[in-house]
Amino acid sequence: MRKDVRILLAYPIEIAFWIISPLLWVVPLIFQGKALIGGLHSTAFSNLAGTGEYIPYVLIGGIFSTYMFTAIWSMGNALRNEMFYGTLEHILSSPVRPFYILVGKALYNSILSTFFVAVQISICVIFFGLTITITMIIPIVFFLLLLMIGLYGVGFIAAALTLLIKESQGILHLFEYILFLFTPIRYPVEVHPITRAVSVFIPLTYALVALRGILLGIEFDFVKNSLVLLGLDAVIVPLGIWIFMLIEKRTKTRGTLAHY
Amino acid sequence: MSEKKNIVLKGLVKLFKKKRKDEVRAVDGVSFEIKEGEIFGLLGPNGAGKTTLIKCISTLLIPDEGTATVGGHDINKDPLGVRRMIGVLTGGERSLYWKLTPVENLKYFAALYGVPRKKTAERIDYLLELMDLKGKARERVERLSSGMKQKLSIARTLIHDPPILLIDEPTLGLDPYFARFVRGFIKDELHGKLGKTVLLTTHYMDEADELCERVAFMYNGKIKALDTPVLLKQSMPQEQVLEVKCLGDLDKEMFEQLPESVSLHLGKLDGLTYVRMNTDNPESLLSRVIDTVRDRVKVLSVIVTSPTLEDVFVHLTGASLKDDYSQRQQNDRRDR
Numbered sequence: 091m092r093k094d095v096r097i098l099l100a101y102p103i104e105i106a107f108w109i110i111s112p113l114l115w116v117v118p119l120i121f122q123g124k125a126l127i128g129g130l131h132s133t134a135f136s137n138l139a140g141t142g143e144y145i146p147y148v149l150i151g152g153i154f155s156t157y158m159f160t161a162i163w164s165m166g167n168a169l170r171n172e173m174f175y176g177t178l179e180h181i182l183s184s185p186v187r188p189f190y191i192l193v194g195k196a197l198y199n200s201i202l203s204t205f206f207v208a209v210q211i212s213i214c215v216i217f218f219g220l221t222i223t224i225t226m227i228i229p230i231v232f233f234l235l236l237l238m239i240g241l242y243g244v245g246f247i248a249a250a251l252t253l254l255i256k257e258s259q260g261i262l263h264l265f266e267y268i269l270f271l272f273t274p275i276r277y278p279v280e281v282h283p284i285t286r287a288v289s290v291f292i293p294l295t296y297a298l299v300a301l302r303g304i305l306l307g308i309e310f311d312f313v314k315n316s317l318v319l320l321g322l323d324a325v326i327v328p329l330g331i332w333i334f335m336l337i338e339k340r341t342k343t344r345g346t347l348a349h350y
Numbered sequence: 351m352s353e354k355k356n357i358v359l360k361g362l363v364k365l366f367k368k369k370r371k372d373e374v375r376a377v378d379g380v381s382f383e384i385k386e387g388e389i390f391g392l393l394g395p396n397g398a399g400k401t402t403l404i405k406c407i408s409t410l411l412i413p414d415e416g417t418a419t420v421g422g423h424d425i426n427k428d429p430l431g432v433r434r435m436i437g438v439l440t441g442g443e444r445s446l447y448w449k450l451t452p453v454e455n456l457k458y459f460a461a462l463y464g465v466p467r468k469k470t471a472e473r474i475d476y477l478l479e480l481m482d483l484k485g486k487a488r489e490r491v492e493r494l495s496s497g498m499k500q501k502l503s504i505a506r507t508l509i510h511d512p513p514i515l516l517i518d519e520p521t522l523g524l525d526p527y528f529a530r531f532v533r534g535f536i537k538d539e540l541h542g543k544l545g546k547t548v549l550l551t552t553h554y555m556d557e558a559d560e561l562c563e564r565v566a567f568m569y570n571g572k573i574k575a576l577d578t579p580v581l582l583k584q585s586m587p588q589e590q591v592l593e594v595k596c597l598g599d600l601d602k603e604m605f606e607q608l609p610e611s612v613s614l615h616l617g618k619l620d621g622l623t624y625v626r627m628n629t630d631n632p633e634s635l636l637s638r639v640i641d642t643v644r645d646r647v648k649v650l651s652v653i654v655t656s657p658t659l660e661d662v663f664v665h666l667t668g669a670s671l672k673d674d675y676s677q678r679q680q681n682d683r684r685d686r
């Protein structure tokens with residue numbers, strides 16, 4: 091973990107990027123909303139989302155989806171980066187399973203992402219009027235934890251696919267686009283039957299409903315969202331690990347482990 | 351030397367599938383044993399299968415057939431046990447984190463190998479001293495020279511004090527000064543003082559001659575010969591080599607009239623052509639060779655020497671090692 095922090099500190103622009111990107115991401119949506127409906131309050135939006143507060147709605151979507159994308163990017167790129175450094179084979183010839191290397195990356199990333207989220211929420215409190223109380227913190231951490239566990243499963247799949255096709259950008263962008271489309275990051279998934287149907291299989295959907303519920307006071311079923319997230323985690327994590335181990339073995343058999 | 355076998359290979363095969371149903375036997379039924387404390391050389395040109403074999407032994411590749419044990423651990427059944435016993439060193443610079451310092455790199459790899467924290471500090475101190483890198487301990491690796499990076503790679507390989515070292519082309523791309531340092535380090539320190547078991551791959555024949563107690567010639571995935579360098583050279587049917595250095599181009603067809611017993615090898619370097627002929631009677635051959643080439647090239651020198659491992663390799667495989675020969679000669683010249 092210390093190694094990754096030291097390498098990150100060698101690229102300070104990267105830190106600034108991760109902190110401000112979700113906020114910059116929100117601004118065009120605000121302008122879009124103003125251009126389309128002449129303001130930031132829409133009855134149609136309110137009927138679907140349970141809140142007419144569009145800016146906090148998309149800000150929360152932006153911040154917590156970035157939390158998730160950082161995790162997926164970090165794990166998906168973990169082995170890819172080692173390939174570029176030329177260190178992958180040296181790591182893999184040490185008595186540490188690649189699985190644990192990825193878990194290490196994921197833990198490092200969780201801490202880093204939590205720091206970014208804390209900074210972003212502080213900015214939202216100061217500049218965008220988001221209200222946060224001390225009683226919100228424990229349920230927020232609880233749902234973030236459930237979200238992160240599921241994301242590790244997705245991260246294992248992303249890392250496995252990167253090992254397989256030797257290219258991470260395309261896969262990770264594809265993951266992003268799918269999640270943008272089928273989860274309530276920018277809009278309520280109720281907007282279309284297909285988005286609603288697909289979203290039920292994605293942990294981020296339940297996490298965002300819960301986090302928005304906590305932060306914006308929108309009514310939601312705490313127990314149901316917790317249990318569904320737990321259930322999805324229980325499926326996605328073992329599935330991710332299984333896929334990763336399968337593809338790791340395949341690359342070792344085919345001799346493509348350190349290929350670019 | 352101990353009689354304990356630290357590396358044992360039995361019929362190792364590694365296939366790579368190419369387009370459609372084609373497949374390449376990169377390692378084709380390789381068997382040998384390496385004793386504890388021995389420096390064993392695996393020699394062959396690029397593409398012979400040496401690196402693939404090293405990757406199989408270091409558990410980075412899963413072989414298709416055969417078995418191998420490393421320090422008593424089976425590469426198929428107990429890969430983690432194998433990895434605890436080995437240190438892998440490859441040529442080239444990109445095996446370290448360039449944004450980290452030497453100390454940070456070594457700490458990271460020590461953690462991967464589970465070296466206790468107190469011992470890590472001692473090992474880092476010892477290895478940086480050994481590699482003469484103490485003055486650069488807190489500088490980013492990206493600011494070190496190629497030779498220093500290779501020294502640091504050696505330190506990284508030794509951080510967990512492994513009894514077995516797999517060294518793949520250790521002097522590839524190094525300037526003569528550092529190449530000499532690396533060779534000296536392998537021979538005097540790793541072998542002489544530390545008693546490590548070393549499996550070394552190289553395509554520099556005289557590097558193997560200098561360092562290895564036994565060598566195996568590898569060509570097209572197969573072991574063509576295995577013995578001590580002295581016995582391999584003695585196995586040549588001819589006892590001497592006539593080498594003619596010329597200015598200009600020659601081709602093998604010009605020498606068709608030479609006796610069949612004469613084994614011929616042409617090499618090029620800096621526009622000069624080297625003709626090497628294995629023969630028992632260089633004096634009688636000399637006038638015929640000079641007559642053959644004098645109209646085409648300018649003869650610069652003629653020497654009679656003993657066969658090298660390279661001559662043995664050419665004799666056994668019939669393969670031209672022109673590029674490797676030229677590169678090695680170039681390095682040797684700079685060394686002098």
